[in-house]
Amino acid sequence: MENLREKPVIGLLGGIASGKSFVASQFKELGCAVITADTLAHEELLEEDTKAEILKYFGKEVFDEDGTVNRSKLAQRVFNDSDKLKILNSLIHPKVIEKTEALIDEYRKDNAVCAIVLDIPLLLEINWQSRCDALVFVDASEALRIKRALARGLASAEELRKREKKQISLDKKQDISHYVVDNNSNASAVANQVAQILSEILGKIH
Secondary structure, eight states, rough: OOOOOOSSSEEEOOOOTTHHHHHHHHHTTTOOOOEEHHHHHHHHHHHHHHHHHHHHHGGGGBBTTTTBBBBBHHHHHHHHHHHHHHHHHHHEEEEEHHHHHHHHHHHTOOTTOEEEEEEEETTTTTGGGGSOOOOEEEEOOOHHHHHHHHTTTTTOOOHHHHHHHTTTOOHHHHHHHHHEESSSSHHHHHHHHHHHHHHHHHTTTO
């Protein structure tokens, strides 16, 4: 990794429930701005035009009584149906990317921000690694990731493995990353690793 431009963009990579959000929060503590795709997608599901499209393609069964989209029901609807998943992605992803672009531009102008961190689950799949100055892989054992996923009600062990098979392999994600955070231990150890990584990245700014 050569000298970086001012206000570097850092992309986070890792498996499901590896702890990318926690690592992102540690970067934020150190003065980074964090852009979380899941948050932007959730906000998009609150937009009336998006809800109308969801109703059109997925029916009222994925809505709660108050008219909001039930993300869990929607996820179940598309989980084993690649065609429905493509439809959902076509509705949500372009708008999330557009918002991400706008936020990057906004944070680049903010003197209080030292770097921009992207917490985007499918960062490689949408070829956004080319937009990043540095890639950080968050490493956690499968057993620990399954335990975290179950605790958060995200997925069973079988579902987690199925979802990851549809994504670029963890080995490839780690291979192309510039840094690795070992998230198999305690929070303070992770915080120390993040601080060291950010120091190195900022030290490469020309």
